[in-house]
Amino acid sequence: MAYDMADLCWKLSVCFFCSQVVSGRVEEARYIAAVYEHESILSPDPTALVDRRSALQLMGRNLDIYEQQVVAAARQGAQIIVFPEDGIHGFNFTRRSIYPYLDFVPHSRAVKWNPCREMYLFNDTEVLQRLSCMALNNKIFLVANLGTKQPCAHTDPHCPPDGRYQFNTNVAFDDAGMLVATYRKHNLYFEYAFDAPPEPDYTLFETPFAGKFGMFTCFDILFFEPAVKLIRQYNVKQVVYPTAWMNQLPLLSAVEFQQAFATAFNINILAANIHHPTLGMTGSGIYTPVKSFIYHNMESYGGKLIVAEIPVITADYKTSLESNERFGENLYQSCKTFTSTSMDDQVCFNEGQETPARVLEKGMEQLPPQFYAEMMYDNFTFVPVWGEKGELQVCSNTLCCYLNYKRAVLTDELYALGVFDGLHTVHGTYYVQACALVKCGGLSFSTCGQEVTDASALIDFQLWGNMSTPYIFPLLLTSGITLDFADHMGWKNHHYFMSKNRTSSGLLTAALYGRWYEKD
Incomplete structure (x- = not known):
């Protein structure tokens, strides 16, 4: 295959930095991240029909704990904190019984909104307001999961019979409390209270300390849409990941697969799981391709805050998935695509071996x-x-x-x-x-x-x-x-x-x- 001079120089530069690329070594930028594994306060009867006030009271108890953890994380220098899926409202609702727990959130990127400063712009946004104020008051990026609702017209071919969508939604706020991203879970796991969005969301938000972050939820991690496509199409290197994961050994425990995903794609993952050991739910962590800060505890109760300083993985770092002889051009010509994850080592095999x-x-x-x-x-x-x-x-x-x-x-x-x-x-x-x-x-x-x-x-x-x-x-x-x-x-x-x-x-x-x- 013939190369022009610019292409050849680029490929030589890739091989020159081969050991750094493969090991995931990043020295020029770091940031402090936090994730909180939350033992959520659950409704004693999630199928019961309650009013909005009662729903807000229950969610407020969980939000009180969130606020304590945001303060604790900020005191340790955290620039971003991630909370788990279902942490605010719980789970096992019916479509009708979850309705009082749902906030309205605008999914349009054209809407610029600070819920803490503009509390009366939309109705039914009390949860969003509290989360926004936590981010603003502690000057920290904040990612959380909540149930949301969106009215739809019967002319919409996807509109449910009751005239509204109900989504399992992640929201991200910047350190001024602005709502900067929303993500609606695509791959629902027996979540009959929620709808999958008509089309997958590919959600990104920008930070001053680590560039862009991607976002998806729990079961999404096992599928191409949207998780893998998001990472590959948008060259995402930092991911926030709220989850309510039930561990399944020997191949799909939470920390096990979260780390494998970070290693495979050469990315950082900030993963926050719910904590309910009797349901097999635990396992959170802050993961880089070559190191992890994890929490897995099936023995005791209560939440756990993890705070760690990690390197920024930048877009020019190539993953082992991209150095594949069968499925793409081999970028690491001199190293014959046999990569090493050790920080200071590179394995190369001889041509005749x-x-x-x-x-x-x-x-x-x-x-x-x-x-x-x-x-x-x-x-x-x-x-x-x-x-x-x-x-x-x-x-x-x-x-x-x-x-x-x-x-x-x-x-x-x-x-x-x-x-x-x-x-x-x-x-x-x-x-x-x-x-x-x-x-x-x-x-x-x-x-x-x-x-x-x-x-x-x-x-x-x-x-x-x-x-x-x-x-x-x-x-x-x-x-x-x-x-x-x-x-x-x-x-x-x-x-x-x-x-x-x-x-x-x-x-x-x-x-x-x-x-x-x-x-x-």
């Missing part, structure tokens, strides 16, 4: 038994991980997963390598390609795929698969629902690879979680 798959196939004289077990409501094909070291392969449909492993000490724990290549159809429909090394719930094959929270085995591993999608989310979860980071990951000869020498604590899950959006 064999691919991991070919090396593995040479020593497979004795294959361990294959078995099937349910994991994440999907029928995974597994092989057991036995002994101190070994090389394994397991396949399903077009996907083959490979594992090279070593452990210095054998523990009384069963691990297995699993593969799934198919349409997930429980609690949502979406296509998954997954290669997963997991600790089983017991010593029998039938326990593989069960939820496990503690482990003691320290394992060195290389895990890879011939994934058919470029959207791979690297999961690395350790004992006690803590996070670790791979030493190296990336694409090589049509395989996605992740390696780790000695996890920081016992290994729960090491997985390549691929989303094949086109097959949903």
Whole structure:
């Protein structure tokens, strides 16, 4: 392929900064962010019909807690704070019963409005007014989630029969209390009180300390629209993410997938989850591609404020998803697209070096038994991980997963390598390609795929698969629902690879979680 001089110089400059790009190192700008995991005060009967005054009283109790946390975050220097989904009004409403809890919010970007200073511009905006005043009084950007309403005409083909839309809405205020962005949740998770917007919102807002932020909510993170399209089309590098996430091990605990998403797209995520351990809801954090500040607590009650200083990830930093030999031009020519997530390291492979798959196939004289077990409501094909070291392969449909492993000490724990290549159809429909090394719930094959929270085995591993999608989310979860980071990951000869020498604590899950959006 021929290049003109300008194009060639640009590509050389990309490779020159390859190690910084891949590691996510940013030294020139930082900001202080806060997220609050909130134990919301819930309605004792969310299906009961109440008046607006009663609804405001309940929401006011949650807003009182929000205000305390905004003050605390601002005192620690936070420039932006994010609150969780459903934190103000709660959940499990019907369409009728939630109506008194809904504020009116103008979704037009043409409307310039400061609810704290212009309280009587619109009716039914009491919640927005309080949030706006919190931002103004503490000079902090503020992101929160609330229920909103919008009247619609019957000439609108999407207008519900009752003549109004009801949205699950995120709002963002600047440090002067101005409403600068709204986002209406697109992928609703059994939320019968709300409508999905007729078209996806692609919501951005600007800050003086970190540039533009994107915004989406909870279940949206698993789908192309709008989350992935927002990030890629608008080159978003900072994301605010209110969520009410119910943890599902071993592949979709909140902190596990939030970190994987930040790493995969080379972005910062400010994720605020609701805190209701009896419902499996916990897990918030401030995530960079290579570091996290997290909170996961299934044992105790009460909220948790997280404040951390993080680097600004700028638009010229390329992600591992963009250095893919199969799905796009390789920008890192000299590094052969095999990237490293360590801050000071870069892995490059020689031209003549064999691919991991070919090396593995040479020593497979004795294959361990294959078995099937349910994991994440999907029928995974597994092989057991036995002994101190070994090389394994397991396949399903077009996907083959490979594992090279070593452990210095054998523990009384069963691990297995699993593969799934198919349409997930429980609690949502979406296509998954997954290669997963997991600790089983017991010593029998039938326990593989069960939820496990503690482990003691320290394992060195290389895990890879011939994934058919470029959207791979690297999961690395350790004992006690803590996070670790791979030493190296990336694409090589049509395989996605992740390696780790000695996890920081016992290994729960090491997985390549691929989303094949086109097959949903």
